[in-house]
Amino acid sequence: MLTRSEENYLKTILHLSEETQKPVSTNAVADKLSTKAASATDMIQKLAAKGLASYYKYKGVKLTTKGTREALRVVRKHRLWEVFLLKELHFKWDEVHEIAEQLEHIKSPLLIERLDEHLGFPKFDPHGDPIPNANGEVVTIPTTTLSILNPGERCRVICAKDSSSDLLTYLDKIDISLGVEIEIMEFHAFDSSFSIRVEGAGPITLSSKVAENIIIERL
Amino acid sequence: MLTRSEENYLKTILHLSEETQKPVSTNAVADKLSTKAASATDMIQKLAAKGLASYYKYKGVKLTTKGTREALRVVRKHRLWEVFLLKELHFKWDEVHEIAEQLEHIKSPLLIERLDEHLGFPKFDPHGDPIPNANGEVVTIPTTTLSILNPGERCRVICAKDSSSDLLTYLDKIDISLGVEIEIMEFHAFDSSFSIRVEGAGPITLSSKVAENIIIERL
DNA sequence: ATATTTTTTTAGCTTAATCTAAAATATATT
DNA sequence: AATATATTTTAGATTAAGCTAAAAAAATAT
Numbered sequence: 001m002l003t004r005s006e007e008n009y010l011k012t013i014l015h016l017s018e019e020t021q022k023p024v025s026t027n028a029v030a031d032k033l034s035t036k037a038a039s040a041t042d043m044i045q046k047l048a049a050k051g052l053a054s055y056y057k058y059k060g061v062k063l064t065t066k067g068t069r070e071a072l073r074v075v076r077k078h079r080l081w082e083v084f085l086l087k088e089l090h091f092k093w094d095e096v097h098e099i100a101e102q103l104e105h106i107k108s109p110l111l112i113e114r115l116d117e118h119l120g121f122p123k124f125d126p127h128g129d130p131i132p133n134a135n136g137e138v139v140t141i142p143t144t145t146l147s148i149l150n151p152g153e154r155c156r157v158i159c160a161k162d163s164s165s166d167l168l169t170y171l172d173k174i175d176i177s178l179g180v181e182i183e184i185m186e187f188h189a190f191d192s193s194f195s196i197r198v199e200g201a202g203p204i205t206l207s208s209k210v211a212e213n214i215i216i217e218r219l
Numbered sequence: 220m221l222t223r224s225e226e227n228y229l230k231t232i233l234h235l236s237e238e239t240q241k242p243v244s245t246n247a248v249a250d251k252l253s254t255k256a257a258s259a260t261d262m263i264q265k266l267a268a269k270g271l272a273s274y275y276k277y278k279g280v281k282l283t284t285k286g287t288r289e290a291l292r293v294v295r296k297h298r299l300w301e302v303f304l305l306k307e308l309h310f311k312w313d314e315v316h317e318i319a320e321q322l323e324h325i326k327s328p329l330l331i332e333r334l335d336e337h338l339g340f341p342k343f344d345p346h347g348d349p350i351p352n353a354n355g356e357v358v359t360i361p362t363t364t365l366s367i368l369n370p371g372e373r374c375r376v377i378c379a380k381d382s383s384s385d386l387l388t389y390l391d392k393i394d395i396s397l398g399v400e401i402e403i404m405e406f407h408a409f410d411s412s413f414s415i416r417v418e419g420a421g422p423i424t425l426s427s428k429v430a431e432n433i434i435i436e437r438l
Numbered sequence: 439a440t441a442t443t444t445t446t447t448t449a450g451c452t453t454a455a456t457c458t459a460a461a462a463t464a465t466a467t468t
Numbered sequence: 469a470a471t472a473t474a475t476t477t478t479a480g481a482t483t484a485a486g487c488t489a490a491a492a493a494a495a496t497a498t
Contacts, residue, residue: 089333114308
């Protein structure tokens, strides 16, 4: 059984190595967790001793297959709770992270499966990040963004592609929330922007950048 | 800010002193928490130093007003999560406690208020225990049990009065779940039992003891 | 290529929460 | 009332997770 602290380190190492796939430096881990390098070294050695990470002194740390699986299980929980907080308890996009940081450590596999079912087996969290499955695997699904649609087509908003909350806050402001239906009215070739209509409301304009970052399903 | 362990001790002392109102012995606390008397002594002294409990060596421990309020806040969270697990995630009555023991320590006042609202401000948990309000106060509401109804009347099941899970398991077996509608068919004076009908299903018999322990609202 | 700076590790200390064993106090029994 | 038993407290150790300060290694600059 992993401690809360071990889970946090695994998750942090996973996120830091996601892009580069290279070993992560002790300092990077410590910074991300707002702790000291000495503490990170200690924990990294402990994770390595448990077979969750591979580590060579002064060379940084990588997760093993086992460590990656455990980290993804935590990520799965985090993202499912985020969906719950946003969709069912009406939290804002930028408020969910902190609470999910606590909820992700609740230990009950059945709880998470029930939550997943209750939420309708979402494939992405509100930030557009994929939700790993129960085995700690990320199933990559080809995504459709609003920008590929043509005038006359209709779609439903699944999530945002970009995991920063800037976009999410902007969408919130213009009343585009998860699950709403959108109809494409016009496409403006000169700047690749769209005129759209959100469920009965008046038409609004989306820039190409925004359109490219909204993940949707066709209706 | 209270630690998880402090919260557990407060809750345990509250429960143990609920009936007698008298000081609770160190051993009783230790037993309930499956720990050792020495550990309980340590923590009790710590709670007393923080003004959450009053304690005299060898004489047992009581909660102060402040301690009681904090304990009731934890109880509130526990019971709201139980309602959530039962009503929304379809857990069984006897499965919710263990998971709620973890969820009750999540720290976010807003989360609990949102959860309360989402659940429709329930006044009792599935075991029939009252849910304290946000200020850590238990508002006692006069309750109506099925046993006071007359033939022809209809009601909805709110919860069970008895907090043991025996009754709950029994109700589960005869398909009486939270929120179902019941119609009283007959009352049998010789043993005070009832014939009832659950939402369209065939008539069943309830003993007086069971009828006295089902809290309902009249329809 | 040597010296300086930065990063990482080690060593040793701290705190919270536990434990065991021994001492102190309270309760029960003759 | 004296003694035996049970309960409670204290003392001292342990574990997990953190810290600071100093040592070791790596990276950078002259």
